[in-house]
Amino acid sequence: MAHDMDAARDELREDDGHLRDPRTGEFREETMIINMGPQHPSTHGVLRLLLELDGETVIRCKPIIGYLHTGIEKNTEYRTWMQGVTFVTRADYLSPFFNELGYCMAAERLLGIEVPERAQIIRVLVCELTRISSHLVWLATGGLELGAVSVMLYGFREREVILDIFEALTGLRMNHAYIRIGGVLMDLPDEGPRKIREFLDLMPRRIDEFDTLLSKNPIWLERNVGVGVMSAERCLELGVTGPVLRSAGVAADLRKDMPYSGYETYDFDVPVRTDADAYARYVLRLEEMRQSLRIVEQALERLEEVGGPIMVEDPKVRWPAKLTVGPDGIGNDEEYLRHIMEESMEALIHHFKIVTQGVSVPAGEVYQLVESPRGELGYYVNSQGDHRPYRVKIRDPSFVNLQAIPDMVEGSLVADTIAAIASLDPVMGGVDR
Amino acid sequence: MPVERIEGIHLGKTPEEIEDEVERGVLLTTLDRAVGWARKQSMWPATFGLACCAIEMMSTGAGKYDLSRWGMELFRASPRQADLMIVAGRVSQKMAPVLRRVYDQMVEPKWVISMGVCASAGGMFTNYAIVQGVDTIVPVDVYVPGCPPKPEMLMHGILRLHEKVRTSGTFR
Amino acid sequence: MPVDDIAGRIRGSYPDVVVARGEVTVIVGRDELRDVLVWLREDPELQLGFLSCVTATDHPDADPRVWMVYEMRSMARRHRARVKVGLAEHDLHVPSVTDLFPTADWQEREVYDLFGVVFDGHPDLTRILLPDDWEGHPLRKTEELGGVNTRYHGAFIPPVDKRGMA
Numbered sequence: 001m002a003h004d005m006d007a008a009r010d011e012l013r014e015d016d017g018h019l020r021d022p023r024t025g026e027f028r029e030e031t032m033i034i035n036m037g038p039q040h041p042s043t044h045g046v047l048r049l050l051l052e053l054d055g056e057t058v059i060r061c062k063p064i065i066g067y068l069h070t071g072i073e074k075n076t077e078y079r080t081w082m083q084g085v086t087f088v089t090r091a092d093y094l095s096p097f098f099n100e101l102g103y104c105m106a107a108e109r110l111l112g113i114e115v116p117e118r119a120q121i122i123r124v125l126v127c128e129l130t131r132i133s134s135h136l137v138w139l140a141t142g143g144l145e146l147g148a149v150s151v152m153l154y155g156f157r158e159r160e161v162i163l164d165i166f167e168a169l170t171g172l173r174m175n176h177a178y179i180r181i182g183g184v185l186m187d188l189p190d191e192g193p194r195k196i197r198e199f200l201d202l203m204p205r206r207i208d209e210f211d212t213l214l215s216k217n218p219i220w221l222e223r224n225v226g227v228g229v230m231s232a233e234r235c236l237e238l239g240v241t242g243p244v245l246r247s248a249g250v251a252a253d254l255r256k257d258m259p260y261s262g263y264e265t266y267d268f269d270v271p272v273r274t275d276a277d278a279y280a281r282y283v284l285r286l287e288e289m290r291q292s293l294r295i296v297e298q299a300l301e302r303l304e305e306v307g308g309p310i311m312v313e314d315p316k317v318r319w320p321a322k323l324t325v326g327p328d329g330i331g332n333d334e335e336y337l338r339h340i341m342e343e344s345m346e347a348l349i350h351h352f353k354i355v356t357q358g359v360s361v362p363a364g365e366v367y368q369l370v371e372s373p374r375g376e377l378g379y380y381v382n383s384q385g386d387h388r389p390y391r392v393k394i395r396d397p398s399f400v401n402l403q404a405i406p407d408m409v410e411g412s413l414v415a416d417t418i419a420a421i422a423s424l425d426p427v428m429g430g431v432d433r
Numbered sequence: 434m435p436v437e438r439i440e441g442i443h444l445g446k447t448p449e450e451i452e453d454e455v456e457r458g459v460l461l462t463t464l465d466r467a468v469g470w471a472r473k474q475s476m477w478p479a480t481f482g483l484a485c486c487a488i489e490m491m492s493t494g495a496g497k498y499d500l501s502r503w504g505m506e507l508f509r510a511s512p513r514q515a516d517l518m519i520v521a522g523r524v525s526q527k528m529a530p531v532l533r534r535v536y537d538q539m540v541e542p543k544w545v546i547s548m549g550v551c552a553s554a555g556g557m558f559t560n561y562a563i564v565q566g567v568d569t570i571v572p573v574d575v576y577v578p579g580c581p582p583k584p585e586m587l588m589h590g591i592l593r594l595h596e597k598v599r600t601s602g603t604f605r
Numbered sequence: 606m607p608v609d610d611i612a613g614r615i616r617g618s619y620p621d622v623v624v625a626r627g628e629v630t631v632i633v634g635r636d637e638l639r640d641v642l643v644w645l646r647e648d649p650e651l652q653l654g655f656l657s658c659v660t661a662t663d664h665p666d667a668d669p670r671v672w673m674v675y676e677m678r679s680m681a682r683r684h685r686a687r688v689k690v691g692l693a694e695h696d697l698h699v700p701s702v703t704d705l706f707p708t709a710d711w712q713e714r715e716v717y718d719l720f721g722v723v724f725d726g727h728p729d730l731t732r733i734l735l736p737d738d739w740e741g742h743p744l745r746k747t748e749e750l751g752g753v754n755t756r757y758h759g760a761f762i763p764p765v766d767k768r769g770m771a
Binding site: 067074 | 480481482483484485487488489491492495496497510522523525527528531535557558559560561562563580581583
Binding site for chain 3: 065066069071073074075078109110112236238239250252257258364365366367369376378380382390391393395399400402403432433
């Protein structure tokens with residue numbers, strides 16, 4: 001690793017062999033290169049930063065990524081379209097439903113199918129709950145990094161409530177593979193709406209508590225105000241989206257700009273700040289949680305009125321197995337098993353074909369955008385008319401946003417680097433994929 | 434009398450005799466058992482969060498599951514202060530040398546828990562990028578299955594490791 | 606702006622435009638790439654100023670072998686368009702657009718890393734996701750998936766059932 005650092009130092013040199021301070025332009029002789037990461041408690045996972053320091057001031061910063069490169073994109077090319085969901089959900093593991101949604105919507109557009117309304121509502125519901133849980137992890141880890149350990153405990157306490165809901169809905173706390181091509185896996189369980197209502201009653205109070213605890217806390221203000229400033233112009237040049245862009249005064253939100261899954265029919269606001277610093281992003285994310293609660297509430301109301309299927313009817317597309325909760329917790333539906341084994345040969349053939357081969361998707365390419373908690377999440381999906389995707393590219397917001405780190409931290413103190421990264425909220429699973 | 438509930442300390446006497454012994458301020462056991470018991474009670478994990486499992490590891494340490502019930506809430510940022518490495522998540526080929534380096538920096542005696550299928554065997558990611566099992570790089574004491582394992586599963590793995598630490602000898 | 610209007614507007618300057626599944630795709634030659642991206646950004650009707658994604662697909666038996674994909678988006682006009690450039694197998698070079706769109710920096714490095722496409726004029730074209738001394742470009746279709754037997758640094762990892770306990 002030492003030779004890496006030497007190479008980086010050489011790279012930072014001017015032609016005449018001197019190091020230059022980017023702010024004042026004066027030459028510096030004594031600087032220090034510090035290697036922060038990849039195993040560092042404050043870098044949100046396995047991010048590595050090469051920092052060149054003049055005392056406590058960061059002169060230059062070079063992020064090095066790839067320590068969690070998982071080959072998800074390659075793996076999807078070797079699996080059926082259905083199995084692809086289980087891979088993409090593990091890319092950005094703090095917002096699994098958004099990955100599933102982007103991938104499934106891309107596949108659905110290639111197939112040219114319309115998802116039933118009830119499934120659309122459930123998708124919106126789980127996505128907005130995920131946005132809240134993702135922001136809670138940001139608050140928890142961000143707080144921990146700035147020394148506010150109690151915030152970490154509170155953040156995870158609230159997140160557990162959401163994970164309980166997810167477990168009741170999907171069977172899993174994380175990496176659900178719940179949104180499937182053509183709809184969702186299962187309808188809400190009987191206790192689902194009650195659990196979500198309880199959460200809706202609880203959460204506004206808890207957000208107010210965060211507000212009381214932090215918003216006027218002198219240490220929190222000291223660590224966040226004026227830190228990690230990024231102007232809107234620079235954000236757009238670097239492709240930075242999500243809360244960071246909105247904190248710079250641009251009301252860009254794909255749920256409003258290019259609505260999908262019926263977001264245009266929900267009533268919610270896109271919070272915007274103009275200070276463009278870490279504190280503005282904190283205020284913004286708290287407000288986004290409140291807005292997500294509004295959407296969840298509306299979705300829950302609609303679910304009471306809108307019935308019907310949660311998966312398309314087309315037997316060439318829909319996942320055939322029906323799951324019911326048996327005495328052992330979960331299992332195949334006995335009625336359905338009797339139907340395919342004893343009553344209908346055609347149903348058995350469809351079941352066999354789709355389970356062994358999966359969906360066959362017509363050739364073509366689409367690019368599907370969804371608004372993840374971190375910004376613009378894009379799925380470029382290319383099909384050659386096969387049972388497997390030909391290419392799945394995940395345009396992850398964390399990956400693109402991370403390019404802004406040098407702009408944010410150069411010229412500031414080392415301690416501010418931590419606050420700036422926390423305000424960017426990168427998830428390395430999404431960055432490296 | 435709480436004395437007879439101290440695990441792993443063989444006293445070889447009836448409770449009445451124990452009370453007499455304690456009154457005299459003498460406690461008999463073997464060195465191995467006393468050391469094993471002490472080590473088990475004060476494990477400090479290193480933070481080695483990599484992917485999804487790291488989030489579940491943090492949940493395990495947070496309020497609801499509360500690892501501090503076993504005196505383990507203190508995740509150490511420096512490997513020099515830790516004696517347990519919980520490899521939480523998929524290990525890429527690029528990360529593997531770093532992982533080994535962190536392991537080497539930990540002081541003996543040290544233990545490793547491989548959390549989740551990715552760390553244990555590569556899991557669903559049988560591909561060019563992922564190390565197919567962290568046991569090819571560092572010796573693993575306990576494997577915890579799951580993708581990701583629930584906090585209860587990690588706690589079970591930790592308790593099994595405690596059992597192992599308690600019963601294994603002083604010198605390894 | 607409706608998809609057909611976008612397509613019609615672009616067709617006036619760059620004739621090879623395809624509309625499919627509600628998306629506009631402009632196919633241009635390698636030499637025109639930088640010009641068309643700037644034109645899309647500067648055009649007062651289109652205003653496609655936000656480069657969302659740079660990626661590629663690999664088709665080993667076809668010519669062109671690699672298709673570069675540039676996804677453009679307009680925040681103001683709320684529409685999108687895609688620019689594609691085909692690259693022949695023996696000449697996987699394409700001009701870098703990093704100076705025009707700084708966001709392309711890491712995205713081009715990623716395509717270089719995973720596909721081996723060389724971006725002429727890129728300030729720092731090095732591997733980004735894989736280790737620096739990695740051989741090959743894993744997302745090419747000719748590269749196998751890998752897994753049990755890795756070939757990084759000559760390491761051999763036996764199948765799970767043949768591993769001894771460490």
